[in-house]
Amino acid sequence: MPELPEVETTRRGIAPAVVQQRIVDVKVxxxxxxxxxxxxTERAVLGQWIQAVERRGKxxxxxxxxxxxxxxxxxxGSLRLVAVDxxxxxxxxxxxxxxxxxCLRFHDPRRFGLVHWIESPAEAHPLLCHxxxxxxxxxxxGQVLYQRAAKRxxxxxxxxxxxxxxxxxxxxxxxxxxFLAGIDPRRAAREVSIEQYQALAERIxxxxxxxxxxxxxxxxxxxxxxxxxxxxxxxxRVYGRDQKPCVICGAPIVQTRIAQRATYFCTQCQH
DNA sequence: CACAAGACCTGGCAGC
DNA sequence: TGCTGCCAGGTCTTGT
Numbered sequence: 001m002p003e004l005p006e007v008e009t010t011r012r013g014i015a016p017a018v019v020q021q022r023i024v025d026v027k028v029x030x031x032x033x034x035x036x037x038x039x040x041t042e043r044a045v046l047g048q049w050i051q052a053v054e055r056r057g058k059x060x061x062x063x064x065x066x067x068x069x070x071x072x073x074x075x076x077g078s079l080r081l082v083a084v085d086x087x088x089x090x091x092x093x094x095x096x097x098x099x100x101x102x103c104l105r106f107h108d109p110r111r112f113g114l115v116h117w118i119e120s121p122a123e124a125h126p127l128l129c130h131x132x133x134x135x136x137x138x139x140x141x142g143q144v145l146y147q148r149a150a151k152r153x154x155x156x157x158x159x160x161x162x163x164x165x166x167x168x169x170x171x172x173x174x175x176x177x178x179f180l181a182g183i184d185p186r187r188a189a190r191e192v193s194i195e196q197y198q199a200l201a202e203r204i205x206x207x208x209x210x211x212x213x214x215x216x217x218x219x220x221x222x223x224x225x226x227x228x229x230x231x232x233x234x235x236x237r238v239y240g241r242d243q244k245p246c247v248i249c250g251a252p253i254v255q256t257r258i259a260q261r262a263t264y265f266c267t268q269c270q271h
Numbered sequence: 272c273a274c275a276a277g278a279c280c281t282g283g284c285a286g287c
Numbered sequence: 288t289g290c291t292g293c294c295a296g297g298t299c300t301t302g303t
Contacts, residue, residue, distance in 0.1 A: 003296060034279075034298080058297075075297055076281075091281085110280045112297060127298095154274065163298080170296055219296065220283080239296095260276075262295085 002073040004168025005211035013225030015053040025097035034114040041117040057167030068122045074112025076221040132166045142198030149189040157185035158259045172239045177203040179238045184270045238264040
C-alpha cells in the first residue's frame, strides 16, 4: 500500500469534502483492526466537527474539536468518499457519516490498518512520538541520514525505511530513490558517504514529490478518495522490473531480498 | 542498543 | 476446476 505519496493523495482528496463537516453517524462493521476499534471511539467522535485533515508519516490525522482520529492504511487500505446510501462492499469496515450527506469510508482487506481516536496532543502518542522527520520538510537532509547511519550495519535500504530515521519511505520508493542516487541498496548504512547521503536525501524528496503529483502508485489495492487509481506506477524505474532492462544502461534489473522485502536494483548503475 | 525474524491478515496468482 | 504455496505497498513485538 500506501506509502507517503498515497497517504498524501488521500489527504488532499478528502480534506475539502470533510473539513467543517459534522460527524452525524459512525458505522462500524469490523472492529478487528491493527488496534481493535472500541466503542469509545464511536462515542467520542459522534457529533464532533472536523477541523482539519493532516498527515504525519503514513498516518492521517483527522482533527476534531476534541481529540484526533488516527487513520493508517496498512498494506491494503483506502479511504473513499461515497454517498450515504452507497451499499457497503466486503471489507468496508468503518463509515464516518457527515452532515453533508457524504460518507468517509474505510476499506482494508488485510486489516493491517487502523481507525483510532486519541486525545490530543497527537504528537505525544506512542504511535507517533518516535517518528523521524518528514522527508519533504526542512528538517530532512543528507546530514540527518548520515548521522543516523553512524553505528548501523544494516543495509542502507533498511535505514531509509526505518520510520525513526525518516518517515514515509516504504519499499517502492526506497528502491526508486536508491536507483536514482546510484547507491547499491545492500551497502552497509555506515559505509555510505555524506555526499552520497546528500544525493540520496535529494532523490527521496524528488521521487516522493513526483509520485504525489501523479496521485500515488497503484499496484493493486490503492485507490484515491474518488475510487480512481494513482498513475505513478508507469514511472517506476526499478520496482517490480526484475530482469527488465535498466532504463539507463540496459543491463537487466536484479531482484533480491533485504530484510525480507523485495529489492530491485541495477548492478551496473548502483554501487 | 542493533538487528533478524516472526506476527498480524486476506486475496491474487502461478504451478501442479 | 481445484488445491497448495508463495507473494504483496507496513508496522509492532520478541528474542538474540
